[in-house]
Amino acid sequence: MERYSDEELEEFKQIIKDNYQQAKKELQMLREQISEFSENISEGFGADYTQDSSSVSQLELLNEQVLRKRDQVQDLQNAMLRIKNKVYGVCSVTGKLIDRKRLEAVPTTTKSLEGMKLQASGAMDVTAQDLARMASERKEGPNKIISKIKKPPPPKAKPVVKKKSRRRKAQEEDEDDLI
Structure with missing residues (x-):
């Protein structure tokens, strides 16, 4: 299997580490903004309808940004795992190496341009x-x-015949005697 050399993987590892640290900082800042915004919004909530709807929209936007940033952090962690397993830079569709420039621009990518086109088609x-x-x-x-x-399909089940216990047999015989 064709793959990038260990030296090249180390270079990519450094790029991903830098991106990861930056993404973690941004994620923390977004979470702090949400916390601060939530405290401020609760103080005057209900006084003005237009201001409330604007505040809620801003809060939703911040939450959406947190989700995207969290996904980015997860993608960077997955990229580090691929580096560790020495499969980083290999297209998951074609199995060929992803262009180095593409990996530098989007270090979390798992598909080459050719693979993306094939999959999209x-x-x-x-x-x-x-x-x-x-x-x-x-x-x-x-x-x-x-x-x-x-x-x-599962095999057809054989009908199960329940065996009568001795006690049950004795009860049925006793009932027959009564009739």
Whole structure:
């Protein structure tokens, strides 16, 4: 398998570490802004409807920014894991190396331009990584998804005949005597 050299991976590792530190700082600042904004909004909430709706919109915007920043931090952590496993820079669709300039611009990318085009065109079948990603999005295991693809019907069950216990047999015989 073609991959980047250890020296190149170290360079990418440094880029990702720098981006990670910056993203963590920005995430902390956004969380502090939300906390401060929430305290300020609660003091005068309900006095002016237009101001309240504006404040709520601003709070929603900040929350959306936090979610995006959190996703970015997670993507950077995943990139570090790919570096550790020495698969960083390998396209998850084509298996070829992603262009170095693309990785420098978007260090969290997992697809080359060719892979993105192939996947967007629908020319590629669903990959195992896509199955695993879809499973994690639905909080299911990959085996559960694979089992949904083609699963043979279960064998027909044989009818189960319950054996009567001695006590039950004796009770039925006693009941027969009464009739």
